[in-house]
Amino acid sequence: MQSLALALYFLAVFTGLVNALAIPIRRISIPTSERPVISVGKRHYEARQESSTTSTSIIFEPSGFVVTLRPKPTETASTTTTSTTSTSTATSTTSTSTSTTPTSSQQPQQTPPADGSKKWVVAHHMVGNTFPYKKEDWLEDVKLAHESGIDGFALNTGRDEWEPDRIADAYQAALESKLDFKLFLSLDMASLPCNSAENAQYLRKLVLAHVDHPNQLKYDNRAFVSTFAGENCQFGQGGVEYAWKTQFTQHPELQGKIYFVPSFFIDPARFGSFNGVMDGDFNWNSGWPIKVTTNFAKDLLNEVANRVKEESQRGGLLRKPLNQVLSTASAGGDSAEAELQEALSKFIGSTDTDTEHLNALKALSASLGKRDGEEVKPVYMAAVSPWFFTHYGANSFNKNFIFLSDQHLYSKRWESIINSRDQLDIVQVLTWNDYGESHYIGPIKGDQPDSESWTDGMDHTAWLGLTKYYATAFKTGQFPTIEKDQIYMWSRPHSATAQSPDPVPQPTNFELTEDAVWAVVLTTAPAKVTLTTSNNPDANSQKTFDVPAGVSKLSIPITPGGIMKGVIERDGKVVVELAPTPEQFTFQGSPKNYNFNAFVASAVAN
Structure with a gap:
């Protein structure tokens, strides 16, 4: 008996350790044409995408050109948004060229919205990475x-039994910080089970533990609660809408206590059926142009090629790798290549999906009005994200793809959000620490979900400076004064077409990426900005731009062996220089592993 008891004891200890060290991988919603079956812990599911039928137009921005966002020249209040085109002069060390380029003068509304509601910017924090x-x-x-x-x-938060303790620590830390910093739960229904009434009881327990905490985010005097997914949860009730209503939002334990804004991956036309459930909508997929896949781009390329009159030119265009076509366009190539680039650029930072969800929320507004006895405006929470790359093989989590993040996605999405701020209530940055999908803006710390091969040495905290600038504009309705010159630069660590002995192949959609260094500069006054990607620069690897005061988005091609360097000069003097060492960043031609993550760096004037 003693031997049996001892064996059972060690089995319990081992099981506890396994459970404690398990790091969940969260599901994402991806395009229908790219649907792998993804494993989350021991659960399997098929990723989904809600449909989108609207379209928008965004300016084309080739690499080596400059797009400038100018600050508001006066303090006069304005309720309009304007876009203008200006001429910028780009010069290199070996040649001089002048080009007329699009200038984005997107300005946010200069006064708070009439209803007096507060705007919020929050970041998605993966508790599963904080063991x-x-x-x-x-x-x-x-x-x-x-x-x-x-x-x-x-x-x-997911299903790991240790996560509630970390959540309690987070709330206590926020309290002890003495800062006006709020927290709320995002129930990860890709991890948390939702098959029974007992599962719903556990969710209610999680929420009730912090519903009255001083640092709990409150909306309409209720505790704000969100989700990732949950559109298939039935809690043993036989219907999704009925299940969430009876077992969660309208359950006696929670009724009147929470403001529920989930991210359900459903057709927005269904929002109206969630009467008594949804108080708003979190549009997770709005952070990336997920519609733009390799197949989508190839279809556009075929349309462009069909308009080319000369058969030889048309055939040559179709035989080129997609990445080469896009790079040729960015370098100022043939009009056919540029036409494809322009067509794809319309989706970078687009608000099409926001418009679709906002229109659908009108039906939910009517439902909320009936429920609460007064006119209620549902909350809309938009997403913004700087990047997306995940690289798990079929023998792991079976997630290996990118979303298009080139062409200054982070800045352009923020600018679109700011222009639409009167319609948006909350912006959620995706994410603070999701290392598995490479869209973290916080420091690399805690646990990683086997993502070290693409996150080691790939710090993203430089993006926090841009985050502060744009978040301030969204919340206040006015771009903050740029008090110090700043430069932000990022690039992938190797060529898009590089070959590697990596047993996990190149990620789906890798053909969409360009070999380029992307830069955003914030300047206090007109200046010259020089970008360099070679120790022996020529006209292709060193370009100088004349930029006005404000925010300018720049880019320059890079080839294997390339470096990253940016300099801001004014009146013949260097005011900022950013030059990561070769050990920190050298663009590879033959990488050990495929890595489509971003290396990000920044420098600020003293």
């Missing part, structure tokens, strides 16, 4: 996020 966290780690995250213009964390 080794102590309260001090949470305190560091809270302070850094607050300094970066972020008002709170959406705490993504």
Whole structure:
């Protein structure tokens, strides 16, 4: 009996360790044509995408050109948005060229919305990556996020039994910070089970533990709660809408206490059927142009090629790799290539999906009015994200693809959001620490979900400076004064077409990426900006731009062996220089592993 008891004891200890160390991989919603079956822990599911039928137009921005966002020249209030075109002169060390380029003068509404509601910017924090966290780690995250213009964390929580303790630490750290920093739960229904009434009871317990905490985000005097997915949950009730209503939002334990804004991956036309469930909508997929896949781009290329009159030119265009076509366009190539690039650029930072969801929320507004006895405006929470790359093989989590993040996605999406701020209530940055999908803006710390091969040495905290600038504009309705010259630069670590012995192949949609260094500069006054991608620069690897005061988006091609360097000069003097060492960044031609993550760096004037 003693031997049996001892064996059972060690089995229990081993099982506890396995459960404690398990790091969940969250589901994402991806295009229908790219639907792998993804494994989350022991659960399997098929990723989905809601349909979108609208379209928009966004300016074309080739690499080597400059797009400038100018600050508001006066303090006069304005309720209109304008776009203008200006002429910029781009010169290199070996040649001089002048080009007329699109200039984005997108300005946010200059006064707060008439209803007086507060705008919020929050960041998605993966609790599943915080197993080794102590309260001090949470305190560091809270302070850094607050300094970066972020008002709170959406705490993504899954089924691991240790996560409630980390959540409690997060709330306590926020309280001890003495900052106006809010938290709310984002129930990860790709991880949390939702097959029975007992599962719903567990969710209610999670929410009730913090519903009255001083740092709980409140909306309409209710605790704000969100989800990732959950559109298939039935809690043993036989219907999704009925299940969420009876077992969660209108259950006696929670009724009147929560403001529920889930991210359900459903056709927005169904929103109206969630009467008594949804108080708003979080549009997770709005952070990336997920419609733009390799197949989508090839279809556009075929349409462009069909308009080319000469058969030889048409055939040559179709025989080129897609990446080469896009790179040729960015370098100022043939009009056919440029036409394809322009067609794809319309989706970078687009608000098409926001418009679709906002229109659908009108039906939910009527339902909310009936429920509460007064006119209620549903909350709309938009997403913004700087990047997306995940690289798990079929023998792991079977997630290996990118979403198009080139052409200054982060800045353009923010600018679109700011222009639409009167329709948006909350912006959620995706994410603070999701290393598995490469869209983290916080420091690399805690646990990683086997993502070290593409995150080691790939710090993203430089993006926090841009986050603060744009978040401030969204919340206040006015771009902040640029008090110091700043430069932000990023690039992938190797060529898009590089070959590697990596057993996991190139990610789906890799053909969409360009071999380029992307830069955003914030200047206090007109200046010259020089970008360099070679130790022996020529006209292709060094370009100088004359930029006005404000925000300018620049780019330059890069080839294997290339470096990253940016300099801001004014009156013949260097005011900012950014030059990562070769050990920190050298563009590879033959990488050990495929890595479509971004290396990000920044420099600020003293």
